[in-house]
Amino acid sequence: MARFHPLPVAAVDRLTDDSVALTFAVPPALRAEYRHDPGQHLALRRMVDGSEIRRTYSICSPAPAPGDEGPATLRVGVRLVDGGAFSTYALKEIAVGDVVEVMTPAGRFTLEPAAGLYAAVVGGSGITPVLSIVTTLLTREPEARFCLIRGDRTSASTMFLEEVADLKDRFPQRFQLVTVLSREEQQAGLPTGRLDQDRLARLLPALLPVDRVAGWFLCGPYGLVQGAERALRGLGVRRARIHEEIFHVDDGDTKVAGPPAPAHSTVTARLDGRGGTWSVEDGESLLDAVLRNRPDAPYACKGGVCGTCRAFLVSGEVRMDRNFALEPEETEAGYVLACQSHPATESVELDFDR
Template identity: 80%
Template sequence: MAEGGRRARFHRLRVTAVDRLTDDSVALTFAVPTELREAYRHAPGQHLTLRGTAEGAEIRRTYSICSPVPADGPPRTLRVGVRLVDGGAFSTYAHKEIAVGDELEAMPPAGRFTLEPAPGHYAAVVGGSGITPVLSIAATLLGREPRARFCLIRSDRTAASTMFLDEVADLKDRYPDRFQLVTVLSREEQQAGLASGRLDEERLAALLPALLPVAEVAGWFLCGPYGLVQGAERALRGLRVRRERIHEEIFHVEDGPAPLRATTVPVPAHSTVTAQLDGRSGTWPVGDGESLLETVLRNRPDAPYACKGGVCGTCRAFLVSGTVRMDRNFALEPEETEAGYVLACQSHPATEKVEVDFDR
């Protein structure tokens, strides 16, 4: 968010490169105009919310920035990784239509799955496209902090489906004493290294202590499909890693739990939502079955959102008063929900009056 509570706006960025990484993934590089470079400074691990049009309809998605944070000032370019998703409107558009010279609308970088470079030992467990933000985290950390080490444990289906192979190999070559790479393929045998198969809780609980001193790791970064991230978290908690050292970002929730339907929470017959957004406030009636975000969008089309699935956290808002029921939450950390933050796209009123603040 911009200074003074002013919410970040979309700006047009020109595509300067479209690099095919695998058969089903590409990297898009954007030029950042001089006048926007300060606004597009990013922390390692943050993402861009992109907005485009496909078949006449507006589509938004968030994609993690894979490029490291420049050491000499704001970024001149930003690079994101896009994996093709079955039925995914934006990923299909990115793979089939976006070309060098095109312009896409992008919000300035956002997200809290980040690591500011500091001395210490860090580690990540990633699956598939979960490598994208971790690539930026690891490259920035190792490039800026000579007293830091990083262990990357990555899981992919096959070698041919592995994103950013060259970039990760380059980190291994540049920092042989400080970067440890462990690759596991779930559907293909490797000539060397670990046996193929899924990285589930049981396997990680045995593997992690054999790879590195678990208790000495200052921060764990888990990113990828829901099942992998949750299994890794349970393995770490079983190894007595404190919750505040574990950071998570979910990319896919197909294997996640069904939306929560809290039947014990009474639903008011009529309710209103008051929303503070970009310094202005409004109050509107909530339509039957609407989420808070849907109500606000009917009256304030500039309300922030991207995935609408409880994954990206773009619609995060502070609950000022009232009570809500959240259907699902894959974006907010426990300390955020305890502090009063909710996902507007997943929240439904449980009291007649609800007030939220998107500017906090």
């Protein structure tokens, strides 16, 4: 089970005017717990006026090599969100020496290093998990190649500019970088504009052999990821080769329809080897019902994006408001997002341990 531990801040690096990288020091006794796959994320939490705030940020540092005890440091990228309670705190208040509550790594937007050609389409802060994926892959696997297509507003707003340039210097024959700016003309490269579905459908076949890419990694705002997926499917790419992680989902984005809730319902949940059965209040998600009785239930964003609250549906039926975290094969296998799930039968049973 994912757990929080207090970790000291070892470094705060300004990336752009509205983003920073936070580095946490991991003591030797906790390094095994913070072993992570390239592409996973961390949930950070703080208390504000008696209320708990959790936010999820992807790890940008390389994953530890097999056999290592675990990372001595963990680095995440944080971009300021208008009115964001945690991102404002991160950019304006967090300093070296501060202690932050950090959850152990989670997430399935990952790549196990293997030979082959891989590619990513990212927008804005979507570079963060892909930076870990690319660095780990090219460092560990000499027969791997990677094409990164990234979209940003301007060069000044581009996160991890130096880190990506360093990858290009280290792996000039195996790392291809294509940058598209939406609000600034470049002296060389592609014309200004957004990476929408139509543009990607024309651009991708011109950059690389689309049908030979072993895995596509799409990360960023909802619109970019959905447009990139549609472009790839239109080019004949199988859904199994496309991996997605959504950042910045608006309330107006698509919700998944489902059956209405019964008048009275209960949820039975197994968590960390222990189970219980509790009532579900009107309009309440299954996660919130569990949290009222088991505050250690795993969650981070509560927006259907991070997947931290994934649980196996043992029995009953649920309606998920939306799902931006689970792959189709996961939902087909019976997994749901507890934060987005509402009971559609009088009793529902979830297993958080599977």
